[in-house]
Amino acid sequence: MLTRIDHIGIACHDLEATVAFYKRTYGFDEPHYEVNEEQGVREAMLKINDTGDGAASYLQLIEPIREDSAVAKWLAKNGEGVHHIAFGTDGDVADEAAGIAGKGVRVLYEAPRNGSMGSLINFLHPKDCHGVLTEIVQKP
Ligand code: CMX
Ligand code: CO
Numbered sequence: 001m002l003t004r005i006d007h008i009g010i011a012c013h014d015l016e017a018t019v020a021f022y023k024r025t026y027g028f029d030e031p032h033y034e035v036n037e038e039q040g041v042r043e044a045m046l047k048i049n050d051t052g053d054g055a056a057s058y059l060q061l062i063e064p065i066r067e068d069s070a071v072a073k074w075l076a077k078n079g080e081g082v083h084h085i086a087f088g089t090d091g092d093v094a095d096e097a098a099g100i101a102g103k104g105v106r107v108l109y110e111a112p113r114n115g116s117m118g119s120l121i122n123f124l125h126p127k128d129c130h131g132v133l134t135e136i137v138q139k140p
Contacts, residue, residue, distance in 0.1 A: 002096070004051040006088035006137040007058040007116075011071050012080050015063040019044045022059065031061075034116055040069025045116055053090050055139045060086070060116065084123070086135035093138035097122045100136075105129065112138070 012018040022028045031044035046059040062083065064072035074083055089096040097107045106125035115121035118140035126133040 001090055002087040002136075003053040003090045004055060004088040005057050006055065006086040006119075006135075006139075007045070007060040008082060009060045009062055009084040009086065009133075009135070010081065011062055011064075011075050011078075011083040013063065013075065015042055015044055015061055018061050018063075018080075019046070022046055022061070028059075032117060035065065036114065036116070037065075038113060039071075040064055040066040041071050043116060051088070053088065055088050058116075084133035084135050086121075086137050088137045088139065091138070093120045093122055093136050096136050096138075097124075100124060 010018070019031060028046045031046045033042070033044050035042050041062040042065050043063070044061045046061065048057045048059065050056045062071050064075060066072060071083065093112045097112070101107045105128040108123040108125060112120040112122050115137055120138045122136050124134040124136070
């Protein structure tokens with residue numbers, strides 16, 4: 001079952017400058033930084049709040065580390081802004097994705113891949129989700 005907004009993914013050109021904006025403007029604490037080579041991004045997870053299922057909600061600021069990454073392509077076309085939303089599941093992300101695929105929505109990966117902070121993730125195609133790139137997240 002989907003139990004929370006795990007994060008909102010925001011694409012940016014300059015991760016440090018964007019983190020500084022969020023800290024200065026809203027008073028966010030220092031984020032968790034991570035590089036996800038497979039996804040081709042460097043990211044900062046800014047915690048918004050803990051959630052009732054024992055996880056939390058974040059802003060995920062993402063900066064491309066490769067020109068051929070999905071985020072670099074998206075930034076070149078759209079400029080900075082909201083790139084995807086991510087729902088958290090309290091169950092197994094593979095089961096969640098299989099259930100959604102059974103409703104005719106394209107799931108992008110055959111098997112879950114590695115996301116932030118040890119999570120397992122998959123994505124749903126934006127063209128099957130009314131224009132929203134949607135990520136499903138299972139916390140470790
Ligand atoms: N939100 C909404 N629509 C999007 C989109 C997005 N983020 N990215 C692409 N699209 C739309 C495009 O506008 C385009 O629509 P039109 O045909 O109407 O112009 C269509 O989808 C195809 O887009 P494209 O630019 O040709 O890009 P690709 O098909 O090569 O890739 C996608 C699209 C979703 C398959 C690819 O971005 C992907 O694999 N995404 C999942 C991985 C990812 O985004 N990783 C970064 C985040 C990592 C993390 O969260 O940890
Ligand atoms: Co994400």
